[in-house]
Amino acid sequence: MAEASHKPVPLLKDELDIVIPTIRNLDFLEMWRPFFQPYHLIIVQDGDPTKVIKVPEGFDYELYNRNDINRILGPKASCISFKDSACRCFGYMVSKKKYIYTIDDDCFVAKDPSGKDINALEQHIKNLLTPSTPHFFNTLYDPYREGADFVRGYPFSLREGVPTAVSHGLWLNIPDYDAPTQLVKPRERNTRYVDAVLTIPKGTLFPMCGMNLAFDRELIGPAMYFGLMGDGQPIGRYDDMWAGWCIKVIVDHLGLGVKTGLPYIWHSKASNPFVNLKKEYKGIFWQEDIIPFFQSATLSKDSTSVQQCYIELSKQVKEKLGPIDPYFTKLGDAMVTWIEAWDELNTPSEAKSTKPANGVAAK
Amino acid sequence: MAEASHKPVPLLKDELDIVIPTIRNLDFLEMWRPFFQPYHLIIVQDGDPTKVIKVPEGFDYELYNRNDINRILGPKASCISFKDSACRCFGYMVSKKKYIYTIDDDCFVAKDPSGKDINALEQHIKNLLTPSTPHFFNTLYDPYREGADFVRGYPFSLREGVPTAVSHGLWLNIPDYDAPTQLVKPRERNTRYVDAVLTIPKGTLFPMCGMNLAFDRELIGPAMYFGLMGDGQPIGRYDDMWAGWCIKVIVDHLGLGVKTGLPYIWHSKASNPFVNLKKEYKGIFWQEDIIPFFQSATLSKDSTSVQQCYIELSKQVKEKLGPIDPYFTKLGDAMVTWIEAWDELNTPSEAKSTKPANGVAAK
Numbered sequence: 001m002a003e004a005s006h007k008p009v010p011l012l013k014d015e016l017d018i019v020i021p022t023i024r025n026l027d028f029l030e031m032w033r034p035f036f037q038p039y040h041l042i043i044v045q046d047g048d049p050t051k052v053i054k055v056p057e058g059f060d061y062e063l064y065n066r067n068d069i070n071r072i073l074g075p076k077a078s079c080i081s082f083k084d085s086a087c088r089c090f091g092y093m094v095s096k097k098k099y100i101y102t103i104d105d106d107c108f109v110a111k112d113p114s115g116k117d118i119n120a121l122e123q124h125i126k127n128l129l130t131p132s133t134p135h136f137f138n139t140l141y142d143p144y145r146e147g148a149d150f151v152r153g154y155p156f157s158l159r160e161g162v163p164t165a166v167s168h169g170l171w172l173n174i175p176d177y178d179a180p181t182q183l184v185k186p187r188e189r190n191t192r193y194v195d196a197v198l199t200i201p202k203g204t205l206f207p208m209c210g211m212n213l214a215f216d217r218e219l220i221g222p223a224m225y226f227g228l229m230g231d232g233q234p235i236g237r238y239d240d241m242w243a244g245w246c247i248k249v250i251v252d253h254l255g256l257g258v259k260t261g262l263p264y265i266w267h268s269k270a271s272n273p274f275v276n277l278k279k280e281y282k283g284i285f286w287q288e289d290i291i292p293f294f295q296s297a298t299l300s301k302d303s304t305s306v307q308q309c310y311i312e313l314s315k316q317v318k319e320k321l322g323p324i325d326p327y328f329t330k331l332g333d334a335m336v337t338w339i340e341a342w343d344e345l346n347t348p349s350e351a352k353s354t355k356p357a358n359g360v361a362a363k
Numbered sequence: 364m365a366e367a368s369h370k371p372v373p374l375l376k377d378e379l380d381i382v383i384p385t386i387r388n389l390d391f392l393e394m395w396r397p398f399f400q401p402y403h404l405i406i407v408q409d410g411d412p413t414k415v416i417k418v419p420e421g422f423d424y425e426l427y428n429r430n431d432i433n434r435i436l437g438p439k440a441s442c443i444s445f446k447d448s449a450c451r452c453f454g455y456m457v458s459k460k461k462y463i464y465t466i467d468d469d470c471f472v473a474k475d476p477s478g479k480d481i482n483a484l485e486q487h488i489k490n491l492l493t494p495s496t497p498h499f500f501n502t503l504y505d506p507y508r509e510g511a512d513f514v515r516g517y518p519f520s521l522r523e524g525v526p527t528a529v530s531h532g533l534w535l536n537i538p539d540y541d542a543p544t545q546l547v548k549p550r551e552r553n554t555r556y557v558d559a560v561l562t563i564p565k566g567t568l569f570p571m572c573g574m575n576l577a578f579d580r581e582l583i584g585p586a587m588y589f590g591l592m593g594d595g596q597p598i599g600r601y602d603d604m605w606a607g608w609c610i611k612v613i614v615d616h617l618g619l620g621v622k623t624g625l626p627y628i629w630h631s632k633a634s635n636p637f638v639n640l641k642k643e644y645k646g647i648f649w650q651e652d653i654i655p656f657f658q659s660a661t662l663s664k665d666s667t668s669v670q671q672c673y674i675e676l677s678k679q680v681k682e683k684l685g686p687i688d689p690y691f692t693k694l695g696d697a698m699v700t701w702i703e704a705w706d707e708l709n710t711p712s713e714a715k716s717t718k719p720a721n722g723v724a725a726k
Binding site: 180188 | 540559568
């Protein structure tokens, strides 16, 4: 007891859930134990729901498999992807916390250049709890970090910044490349530790990776939909990209910020580039049209909540991207279903029980 | 001779001039000798023209003082600032090379985290000779650096990038802070080495510092005007900022790029914050209007050369900023004079002799 009382309370301990999509036993949590154990985990089990996923002892978690998702959402479960890590967004929806951190189960603790283990979650929380600066670029990067500030010529009226909605972390070892780049550069590893956090400027899109990502659910949660991917869909591996394009347009509209850079995780294993190519190839074509669409997308002044923005965006998706492929009409509809499901689970008066059938508090 | 023949030829040896504004002996060049000696220097002597500036032996240079500037430009010399480092832009104008590197004389060779001396010029050249990516953010920073590439989700149609016009380097030790920040944080030092180069996205302004800056004269030279500062002007220390706002609008319009980040130099000495405050205080007010002006400035399709863009911008400056203070009307006129002088010295048929009276090739 005396020992415990000397330990600092982990940041946001009761205000953050860690969401992990998986199809296997979560042995990777052993390495994260010093950093994750104080937090609550939401595990979204993909694939065969009869398979039993083992979670190391001592972690506090709830687990949802496909049967749980279908039971909780009913017909609206159609908006949650199956056999694709896009299913993780169900975890964002059932969380009752203000912040989410999501990580892939092939990501391990990285070391900083001094050899020290990086507490990725702590850095994400720092990123989220300090403002962003999307309206003007600061050449010394995040001005709110210790030892940094706004440089000469930075307008004083912009130094309060804006609330940070998203913190996008990076990866050492296996970089997040598409299938063609994986095929061309099979041996490339990311060994460069860039000691920076920076705000993605307003009006600029970026490729958001879901491997090591944190966000403020209250500020942007309803837009963090990972789309229709995997089973029964013509595309995969664009779940996080889709969410990234949508959230950036909405964040810019609502005057919020996105940071990228630190923290790094250690990405252990490259996925199969041939399998990836099959999942990605339509996306590789489509993104040439999707990105100009998002670059020019504007939202009306009447859209002041994330939900309103997202519904407005879904209409534009159907209208402008629908002609490319019927998939986008289906996706636009799924965006609406997602918002309906989100509101159903997150409006206090209408809230349904989301207790998983086999989720156990193991601690 | 045998030894010399094994030395690699320095990059762009005959295509780059180093421009140094100064009021003192250039002892600082001793430390830069291994990196700068192969290049030609253009020294712009500020202040008293009768003072003799000593340049260490072995450097190949030309030197211009105020008398030279007045003689060469005649009445148009009014556009070149006096008693302010803004005078350096005269050096950009008289250069006949494709590339310029400019550095302050209180900047020394910095060391990278491994303790190795940083060849700042070499890194700038690498930045300038590889494309920029202003249309979409790459989360692993400069995709053209060794060990890096475009990440998943980066549109393939944008991977050729655009020509890089400007390379903006940073500073270890004394950060480039404004007077208020200097006063509030007198002991802050920049010790963070961020191992990154990145493109400032299209549509985003940044505070460009002239301390450690390289650019492609052919692509952007005529817009690299450092304005009216110092003697007889109501403002100082905004010379590089002014140039940075102008070049960014024009670079964005012409489809070129600006990179920032590496290389670092070691900035040895903080300037006096009280003196700086006097120079800056009008700028601190004015920039609150100037920045929105540049953020919303657009150029017509008819402006296809840097000169045309710059003249168009000068008209907007007079029209939109003139009402703030008569200074901006004068500045708008000086922008036109600058372009006239630039064209006079840089159009082959009209080219005048720019030989300095006391400039000697010391090598």
